[in-house]
Amino acid sequence: MKSFTAIAVISVALLALGCHAKHIESKVADKDFLGKQKFVFDMLQHIYQDDVFVSEYPATYAEYKPWDHVGDYHHPELLEHFFELWQHHPFHDDQVWSVMYERHEEYAVGLVRLFYFAKNWETFQHAVFWARQHVNKQLFVYAFTVVTIARDDMQGIILPAHYEIHPWSFFGGQTLEMAEHYKMHGFHHVKKMDNIYNVVLKSNYSNHYGNLNYDHELAYFLEDVGFNSFYYYYNLDYPFWTKGSEHHVLNKDRRGELYLYTHWQLLARWYLERLSNDMGEVPTFNMYEPVASGYYSALRSYNGVPDWHRDNHHSFYHEHNIEHIQEVELYTQRVMDWIHKNEKFDVEVINQLGNIIQGNADSIDKKFYGSLDKEYRHIVNGGHQVGKHYESFPGRFMHYDTSLRDPLFYEVYKNLVGHYWHLMETFPEYKKHDYEFEGVKIDAVHMPESLTTYFEYFDADISNAVNVEPVVQDSHDSLYSFGRNSHYNGVSYVIKARQHRLNHKPFEFTLDVSADKAQDAIVKVFIGPKYDEHGHVIPLEHNYQNFFELDHFKVHLDAGVTHIKRNSGDFFIWVNDRTTYLELYQKLMDASVSDYKFKLDQSEAHCGVPNRMMLPKGKKGGQVYQFFYMVYPFHETAVAQYTGYDPIISCGIGHGSRYVDALPFGFPFNRPVKHDYYFDVHNFKFFDVKIFHRDEHTNVA
Numbered sequence: 001m002k003s004f005t006a007i008a009v010i011s012v013a014l015l016a017l018g019c020h021a022k023h024i025e026s027k028v029a030d031k032d033f034l035g036k037q038k039f040v041f042d043m044l045q046h047i048y049q050d051d052v053f054v055s056e057y058p059a060t061y062a063e064y065k066p067w068d069h070v071g072d073y074h075h076p077e078l079l080e081h082f083f084e085l086w087q088h089h090p091f092h093d094d095q096v097w098s099v100m101y102e103r104h105e106e107y108a109v110g111l112v113r114l115f116y117f118a119k120n121w122e123t124f125q126h127a128v129f130w131a132r133q134h135v136n137k138q139l140f141v142y143a144f145t146v147v148t149i150a151r152d153d154m155q156g157i158i159l160p161a162h163y164e165i166h167p168w169s170f171f172g173g174q175t176l177e178m179a180e181h182y183k184m185h186g187f188h189h190v191k192k193m194d195n196i197y198n199v200v201l202k203s204n205y206s207n208h209y210g211n212l213n214y215d216h217e218l219a220y221f222l223e224d225v226g227f228n229s230f231y232y233y234y235n236l237d238y239p240f241w242t243k244g245s246e247h248h249v250l251n252k253d254r255r256g257e258l259y260l261y262t263h264w265q266l267l268a269r270w271y272l273e274r275l276s277n278d279m280g281e282v283p284t285f286n287m288y289e290p291v292a293s294g295y296y297s298a299l300r301s302y303n304g305v306p307d308w309h310r311d312n313h314h315s316f317y318h319e320h321n322i323e324h325i326q327e328v329e330l331y332t333q334r335v336m337d338w339i340h341k342n343e344k345f346d347v348e349v350i351n352q353l354g355n356i357i358q359g360n361a362d363s364i365d366k367k368f369y370g371s372l373d374k375e376y377r378h379i380v381n382g383g384h385q386v387g388k389h390y391e392s393f394p395g396r397f398m399h400y401d402t403s404l405r406d407p408l409f410y411e412v413y414k415n416l417v418g419h420y421w422h423l424m425e426t427f428p429e430y431k432k433h434d435y436e437f438e439g440v441k442i443d444a445v446h447m448p449e450s451l452t453t454y455f456e457y458f459d460a461d462i463s464n465a466v467n468v469e470p471v472v473q474d475s476h477d478s479l480y481s482f483g484r485n486s487h488y489n490g491v492s493y494v495i496k497a498r499q500h501r502l503n504h505k506p507f508e509f510t511l512d513v514s515a516d517k518a519q520d521a522i523v524k525v526f527i528g529p530k531y532d533e534h535g536h537v538i539p540l541e542h543n544y545q546n547f548f549e550l551d552h553f554k555v556h557l558d559a560g561v562t563h564i565k566r567n568s569g570d571f572f573i574w575v576n577d578r579t580t581y582l583e584l585y586q587k588l589m590d591a592s593v594s595d596y597k598f599k600l601d602q603s604e605a606h607c608g609v610p611n612r613m614m615l616p617k618g619k620k621g622g623q624v625y626q627f628f629y630m631v632y633p634f635h636e637t638a639v640a641q642y643t644g645y646d647p648i649i650s651c652g653i654g655h656g657s658r659y660v661d662a663l664p665f666g667f668p669f670n671r672p673v674k675h676d677y678y679f680d681v682h683n684f685k686f687f688d689v690k691i692f693h694r695d696e697h698t699n700v701a
Contacts, residue, residue: 025648026601033156034592036121040157041585042483043128043144044165045464047137048093048302052468055483061129066114072123079117082110090134096301097139098394100377104139105241111135111143116150116245124151137302138399141165146236149606149653150248156600156649160461161578162232162401163225167462169401170225171497172298173306175203176465179495183466187488195477196582197493200459205499206298206405213312214279215293215407220502221273221617222405225460226577226610232401233606234262237653240360240371244654251362252639252656254665256354257347260420261665263413268548270410272529272616276623276693280533284418285411287325287379290315293407297396307396310408316379320392324378331370335419338369345427347664353423357416372419376412421545424671432678435668437632439516440557441682445629447509450690453617455500461580462497482589484582494582503612504568511564511685513631515557520634522661523564525551525571526669527615530624530688540676544669547628550614554634554660568614575608600649607651618691629685635662 029037042055067083070076091097091107099108111131118124131140145162148154163170178201182190187197205219221227238258244250271282285291294312301307317325335356342349355362359371380397396402403409463486475481475490486493511523528547532538538546551571555564568574579587591598602608616625643657652658664670673679 026599027156027648029156029591029598029600034588034598036154037157037588037598038483038592039125039128040148040159041581041588043132044141044160045485045581046468047132047141047165047464049467050133051470052485053483054471054480054485057129061126062133064126064130066127066130069123069126072119073114074117074119075113076117078113079110081106082114085110091136091139092134093136093302095136096394097136098398099142099239099241099400100374100381100394100398107136107139108143108239109241111139112146112150112239112242115143115147121153124153138166142236145233146239149237149651150245152247155646158584158600159606160581160584161225162229164461164464164578164581166401167460167465167497168299168302169399170223170228170299171203171460171462171465172206173300174298175201175462175497176300179462179466179497182495183488183493187493190493192491195491196479197488197491199493199495200498201462201495203460203497203499204298206296212294212296213292214277216296217277218273218279218407220455220500221270221613222407224501224610224613225499226501227613228401228404229578229606230609231266231404235400237607237651238360240358240373243361247644248654249656250654251351251355253654253658254347254351255360255362256351256356256358257665259354259358259360260350260417264417264420264545264666265548266404267410267414267417268528268546269613269616271546272527272548272625275529275531275533276617276619276691278533282410282414285376285408285415287321287328288317291408291411293411295396295406295408297402297405299396299402308393310382316382320382321379324375327370328372328375328379331372331375334369335372336422339419339423339426342423342426347662350420350423350664353420357419372416376416380406380408380412421672427671429674430668430671430678432681435678435681435684437521437681437683440521440631441514442629442631442685443512443514443561445509445511445627445685445687447627447687447689448507449688450622450692451507451615451618452505452692452694453615454503454505454694456503457498458501458577459496459498459580461494461582463493463495463581466495479585479589482585482592484585486582494580496580501612502617504615506568508565508567509627509629510566511629511631513557513562513564515559515562518559519557521555521557522630522632522634522663523551523553523555523566524549524628524630524632524667525566526628526630527625527689528628530626540673540679544673547669549666550627552660555631557631569611571611571614573609574611574614575602576604577610577612578604602648602651605651607653615691618693620693620695622690622692624688624690627687627689629687630668631683632663632667637662 042053046052073079085106097104099105114127118127148157148159182199190197190199205223207216207219211217238250238255267282290313292313294310294314296309297307299307352364356369358373359366363369377397381392381395396406468485468487472490477490477492479492480487480490526547526549529538553572587598590596637659639657641657641660644655645652
């Protein structure tokens with residue numbers, strides 16, 4: 001499939017992901033693109049209702065059955081199983097879906113193939129419309145999102161934030177109930193703004209009525225909608241069940257190594273936040289003993305079923321979990337045997353280990369090594385059986401968009417990432433010459449000795465959470481007439497959930513770097529703990545796993561002194577909060593009927609982490625952390641960066657050209673540090689920083 005639109009270039013700031021710095025390019029959608037974008041927006045609003053489309057679609061859409069049009073799809077033989085499965089056992093909203101079940105995985109694979117193999121946009125539209133009408137909605141959104149990332153003719157297409165498409169996975173039942181009340185009472189006493197009923201609801205975190213345990217105090221972190229969305233999208237960028245297509249080969253991106261590094265970094269970031277709250281090391285998950293951390297999510301499903309909660313000191317060692325526990329024991333032993341038989345010490349070995357642990361399609365032997373990732377998820381889910389096929393009811397651990405909410409996530413993945421550290425123990429320790437950059441020295445670091453974090457309000461558009469009436473004819477509401485169907489009697493409404501979310505004030509640093517010759521180099525920036533929860537300095541030999549990567553970029557060093565200045569807004573993987581669904585519709589409408597330019601860039605890319613989450617909260621009296629700066633020789637990648645994709649509108653998944661260099665992820669902390677004096681090189685620098693947290697009453701914007 002080829003790109004479907006020609007797009008004009010204008011100059012604006014852009015954050016293009018994949019370990020590179022800001023560019024000054026953006027693109028503007030043409031008419032063809034706007035039409036496709038509108039179809040996507042239409043399909044993802046009020047997903048549990050199939051009769052509320054304002055935009056008119058011909059009768060061919062409602063009558064469409066994909067198995068009657070196999071000639072319109074590439075590789076029809078690969079769709080036969082899905083068609084057979086669907087016609088014998090359709091999967092509707094009366095069943096609870098999770099990609100973690102093998103039977104449910106079949107539906108996901110089949111639906112993704114149906115969308116992906118559509119030969120043209122018209123066929124794709126018909127297939128999506130059919131699925132939107134008939135398929136379980138969580139399955140539909142999952143497959144539609146995967147294909148939006150993968151299809152070449154959808155590069156640049158913007159999906160609304162996942163927490164606005166499916167707010168039931170992000171906002172508590174109390175918030176959703178209040179949203180419904182406003183609609184049921186006809187928005188009584190609600191003032192219109194720009195002819196739109198505008199409701200703003202305070203949305204509490206799950207610990208509002210009391211903390212179940214100490215972990216629950218960090219609900220602001222665990223339940224951050226942007227952070228949870230990042231993890232959801234990461235797992236849809238690299239679905240465990242596929243190798244990718246011939247044009248998007250996932251293993252080219254070192255998917256196994258990336259899997260391990262992503263979870264290592266999540267663990268490190270969680271530990272930094274725990275220290276801000278006087279909490280210590282992340283426990284390891286013991287499936288034989290009661291687990292201290294209970295969990296209460298406050299979530300409920302669309303049909304009103306509340307999420308089941310876990311008491312403190314819950315035991316997972318029971319009859320419903322025995323099979324999964326035995327498989328974890330078996331697969332763990334096999335993985336450890338593989339690790340200790342390994343005689344290679346390169347990145348590919350790490351990549352293989354990640355693929356094995358996840359149990360993805362690139363595992364060297366999925367049948368033999370299974371999927372430790374999936375087995376642990378089943379254990380935490382606890383075996384609550386439901387339905388005629390005897391699957392257990394999928395709790396929050398069985399969905400990517402809710403996994404991070406449970407503090408037990410970090411305990412489980414500490415076990416899984418532990419296999420990486422076992423492998424690294426078999427690698428030779430880095431010595432001083434492995435760290436040195438001959439002729440290069442960081443002379444000085446200039447940055448503030450204190451940084452500031454604070455909470456501020458952020459709004460999410462949860463209009464999707466409230467059902468709407470069928471179409472009203474002859475409405476004078478231009479936004480409604482255009483296709484946005486969040487309406488009451490033909491008048492648009494927006495319901496926003498407002499939460500306190502962690503943020504930080506911008507900061508910058510300057511490195512004074514001297515070099516004996518002109519050359520290319522890499523700069524990396526990490527933040528790590530200085531002291532443990534008791535105030536004791538953590539030796540590097542016990543601290544190397546706790547450093548969280550903030551930035552990674554390429555520079556050119558001049559002979560003599562180079563001043564490398566960098567603002568936190570330039571850091572490579574961080575993105576802005578998402579534009580709301582309402583605002584996206586307004587911009588799309590303006591671009592469709594006027595000269596307004598609908599801009600495409602990566603400033604809110606799905607593959608980025610919310611820049612609000614860059615720093616741990618710190619404390620009101622200050623909490624000391626340490627920044628680590630590294631200047632290192634540039635190692636060229638096998639495939640030049642950005643090859644095969646446009647970084648202005650794409651994250652480049654599966655092209656093998658996302659990364660700025662060929663260094664192992666996490667270098668220089670990616671192997672155990674047994675002798676801290678090896679870090680005593682001229683191109684490394686530690687810098688202590690105190691992070692102060694200001695509350696809403698003392699913070700000055």
